Amino acid sequence: MPRSTVHDDALRTRLLDHAGRLLAEHGAGALSMRRLASDAGTSTTAVYALFGNKATLVNELYAEGFRRLGLRLRRTETTGDTVDDVVRLGLAYRESALADRHLYPIMFADVTPGFEAGPGTDRLAMTALAPLWETVRAGVESGVLADAAVETIAVSCWACAHGMVAFELSRTLPRGFDFCTAYEGGLRATASGWCR
Known part of the structure; x- marks a missing residue:
């Protein structure tokens, strides 16, 4: 070649x-x-x-994963229905993780011992997830979601998405488990649980 x-x-x-x-x-x-x-x-x-050098390369891998995730989330079409929009963003999150499964462990697991994100790079996760925070904030302000901290609601929805994706990527659950149905249902239940 x-x-x-x-x-x-x-x-x-x-x-x-x-x-x-x-x-x-x-x-x-x-x-x-x-x-x-x-x-x-x-x-x-x-x-x-x-x-x-290798350290810069690993930092770029980390940054690239969050750049790609952020791009998918920003491209997600929203409807104005808070629960539906949280679910749509969660589905885009899963799509990103499956498309870039080789980057997901670098973003969230300690695959390179001693790695610490470089200056500015450590904020990429929150920047990538901004569409979720914005959706939750709009839901709280409109009275659709409970009067709770935006961060608390957003993190709980993110935790549901992240946990299910981690199970799927690591093949933790039994063969034949219907991830698509369980994932969407779990996200919807989590988001709906925060409704007034």
Whole structure:
């Protein structure tokens, strides 16, 4: 396979996806700049030119996961019905996790010991989840949702979505378990439980 000499966004994305898969499938010990370059069909020079070092690469993986999640959530069409909109956002959350299952563990699990998100990057999670917070805030202000802290309601809905997705990705529940139905039903019940 010919090696690319163009250090553009397409190569950056390809390298991030390869690096995420290496981490998700083989653990932190499998990720090296040399192996990444070889697996992606490019040079180590390209990898270093784009990321500088392994720590920066891992930070970029973390950031990329939240960027992709945030983009999916912002693209979610809402209806103005608070419960339906929370469910729609939750379905987009699951879709994002399944589409980028190689990034999800980097975002939420300690797959790279000692990793700490870099300055500014640590706020990406909350930025990505802003559509959920906005939906919940509108629901509280309109009187549809209980008079409780927006953060409390939003986090409980996020916890439901995150927990179900984590079960699905790790194949924790028995084979044949209907994740689609359970996921949507669980989200709807959680959101409805906060209604007045």
